[in-house]
Amino acid sequence: MVVPMDWVWGLVGGLMIGAAAGVYLLVNGRILGASGIIGGLADGTAGPTGREKLAFLLGLVAVPPLLVPLYASVSTNVTASPVVLILAGLLVGVGTRLANGCTSGHGVCGISRFAPRGIVSTLIYLAAGAVTMAVARHVLGVI
Amino acid sequence: MxxxxxxxxxxxxxxxxxxxxxxxxxxxxxxxxxxxxxxxxxxxxxxxxxxxxxxxxxxxxxxxxxxxxxxxxxxxVPVRFDPALITGSVMFGAGWALAGFCPGPALASFAYGGWGGALFLLAMVAGMVIAPALSARLTKA
Structure with missing residues (x-):
C-alpha cells in the first residue's frame, strides 16, 4: 500500500508545529495559542507579553515565504465570496476568544496536556465544523 | 532579547x-x-x-x-465547562468550516492568501475585539 505523500507531509509539518509549541513552552513558558497571541495584541490585553507575541507573529508571517520557492505552487484556495469570508472571520474571532483557544491552544497544547477543557473544546469545534460543512456544502450548496 | x-x-x-x-x-x-x-x-x-x-x-x-x-x-485552569467555552467552540467550528481558516493559518495567509485571506483576517480581528462585549451579554442573559 502506498501512503499518500500529503499524509507524510502532514505528519512532518505537524511535528514542526509541535516542536514550535515545545520551544515556546520550554523556553518562554508560554502556551502556543494563535488566537490568544493575535487576540491579546488586537484588544490590548497582552500587557508585558506583547513584545514576545509580536516577535512570534513576525516569525510566523515573514519566515515561511522563504520556503515557497521550494514548491511548484502554493495554493490557499480561499473562497472568493466576501460574505462567507466576513461571516467566517467574525465567527472564528468571537468564538476563539469566548472559548479562550483554537486549534493550537485547545487542540495541540490542550490535548497533549490531557486538559479536559482543551479536549472538550476540540471535540465541539470538530463536530460543529463537520455539521456546518455538511449543511453549507451538501444541503445549501453555498461553499 | x-x-x-x-x-x-x-x-x-x-x-x-x-x-x-x-x-x-x-x-x-x-x-x-x-x-x-x-x-x-x-x-x-x-x-x-x-x-x-x-x-x-x-x-x-x-x-x-x-x-x-x-x-x-x-x-x-480549573475544569469548568462554562457556556462561553461551549458557545465559543461551536462558533469557531462553524467559521472554521465556512472558510477553512483557523487563527494560525489565517495569519500565515497574510504572506500568500491574497485579498481573501486579508479580508478574513480583518473580520477575525474585529470579532476578537468585540468578543468581550458579546461575552458580557451572554453571561447576563
Whole structure:
C-alpha cells in the first residue's frame, strides 16, 4: 500500500508545529495559542507579553515565504465570496476568544496536556465544523 | 532579547509547519471536515504529529515548573465547562468550516492568501475585539 505523500507531509509539518509549541513552552513558558497571541495584541490585553507575541507573529508571517520557492505552487484556495469570508472571520474571532483557544491552544497544547477543557473544546469545534460543512456544502450548496 | 528571539523562532517554525503540512490550503482543511464528501484525513496526521512531541514536552515542563528563561509554567485552569467555552467552540467550528481558516493559518495567509485571506483576517480581528462585549451579554442573559 502506498501512503499518500500529503499524509507524510502532514505528519512532518505537524511535528514542526509541535516542536514550535515545545520551544515556546520550554523556553518562554508560554502556551502556543494563535488566537490568544493575535487576540491579546488586537484588544490590548497582552500587557508585558506583547513584545514576545509580536516577535512570534513576525516569525510566523515573514519566515515561511522563504520556503515557497521550494514548491511548484502554493495554493490557499480561499473562497472568493466576501460574505462567507466576513461571516467566517467574525465567527472564528468571537468564538476563539469566548472559548479562550483554537486549534493550537485547545487542540495541540490542550490535548497533549490531557486538559479536559482543551479536549472538550476540540471535540465541539470538530463536530460543529463537520455539521456546518455538511449543511453549507451538501444541503445549501453555498461553499 | 532572548525571549523575543525564541518567540520569533517558534513563530517561524510554526509557520513553516503550517506550510509544509498543507494547512494553509483552505481546501484541505475543509476536506477534513467534509466527512460526507471527499474526506481528506491529512489534518489528523498534522494534529497527531504536533501532539506527540508536546506530550513529552508537557511532562518535562511540569516537572521543572519553570521555563528556561525563568517564567513559571502556566498552571492548569480549573475544569469548568462554562457556556462561553461551549458557545465559543461551536462558533469557531462553524467559521472554521465556512472558510477553512483557523487563527494560525489565517495569519500565515497574510504572506500568500491574497485579498481573501486579508479580508478574513480583518473580520477575525474585529470579532476578537468585540468578543468581550458579546461575552458580557451572554453571561447576563
Amino acid at each position: 532572548m525571549r523575543n528571539l525564541s518567540a520569533l523562532f517558534a513563530g517561524a517554525l510554526f509557520g513553516c509547519g503550517l506550510l509544509v503540512s498543507g494547512m494553509i490550503d483552505t481546501a484541505k482543511v475543509q476536506g477534513w471536515l467534509d466527512i460526507f464528501g471527499a474526506w481528506d484525513p491529512t489534518l489528523a496526521f498534522v494534529l497527531g504529529g504536533a501532539v506527540l512531541p508536546m506530550i513529552f514536552v508537557w511532562r518535562v515542563a511540569e516537572r521543572r515548573g519553570m521555563s528556561i528563561l525563568g517564567t513559571p509554567i502556566p498552571d492548569r
